[in-house]
Amino acid sequence: MxxxxxxxxxxxxxxxxxxxxxxxxxxxxxxxxxxxxxxxxxxxxxxxxxxxxxxxxxxxxxxxxxxxxxxxxxxxxxxxxxxxxxGARFAELATAAGEDRLLTSAEPILQTLLERTGESAQIYRRQGDQRVCIAAVERTSGLRDSIPVGAMLSMEAGSAAHILLAWEDTEHLHQGLRHAQFSAQTLNTVRRRGWSESINEREKGVCSVSAPIRNSAGHVIAAISISGPVDRMGISPGRHYAPLVMKAGKYLSDAISRV
Known part of the structure; x- marks a missing residue:
């Protein structure tokens, strides 16, 4: 048969x-x-x-x-x-299919973040149990956190992982926390304030600040980040850089919604 x-x-x-x-x-x-x-x-x-x-x-x-x-x-x-x-996988595939729209607006925003913060800037989207860097700009000199476009990183650590997981449905949020280096309380704080920071979490000596990028329906489809050495960004990087990263994320969210 x-x-x-x-x-x-x-x-x-x-x-x-x-x-x-x-x-x-x-x-x-x-x-x-x-x-x-x-x-x-x-x-x-x-x-x-x-x-x-x-x-x-x-x-x-x-x-x-x-x-x-x-x-x-x-x-x-x-x-x-x-x-x-x-499930969320459809949103991720839709994000990948419409990635060109996001990337069209991303480069100048990332460059502005680099100029205003002095740190490397990236955009990540979730791909299954990992996150992929879909856009990035780097410092040309000095210590920097180098993340090339196409790099696959774990969803178990880092401020961008916080952002990409924080607004997931309850079951997938709990699954994501099983091996994570951060807690449910961390994600509660991320949802409340709208940004995230990590210090020595993904890699010793590195910290980052991230904010969400949302589509027209308000769903988080990507995370925008800056990252660099703790010695330069400090032990409370969010206090200094979160407003700039959040503003960049909102600009890109609005740009996507206008298309």
């Missing part, structure tokens, strides 16, 4: 209507077609497992297995009531 035949074959364990629904979206890869049914249902709003079964027409074990797999890959998340919802 081929994959397509399997996808379109009626099943005694599936609610009525499954075959007709799969017929409408058949791709020849049955498991993907069924996953698409689940995502289509969640596009309309949060669903319990029973609601997903009723909406998709899939068997309950199949629905549960696929929903858990999609959750593991962050295409699905859970709300506070335990219902399934569209």
């Amino acid at each position: 081929t994959t397509e035949q399997f996808a379109l074959s009626p099943s005694n364990t599936s609610p009525a209507g499954t075959s007709e629904k799969l017929e409408l979206i058949k791709s020849g890869v049955g498991v993907l077609d069924k996953a698409a049914l689940i995502l289509d249902a969640l596009e309309k709003g949060p669903c319990s497992l029973s609601q997903l079964v009723n909406s998709t027409g899939l068997a309950r074990p199949t629905t549960h297995r696929l929903a858990i797999a999609l959750e593991r890959h962050r295409f699905i998340a859970r709300d506070q009531q335990g219902r399934f919802t569209i």
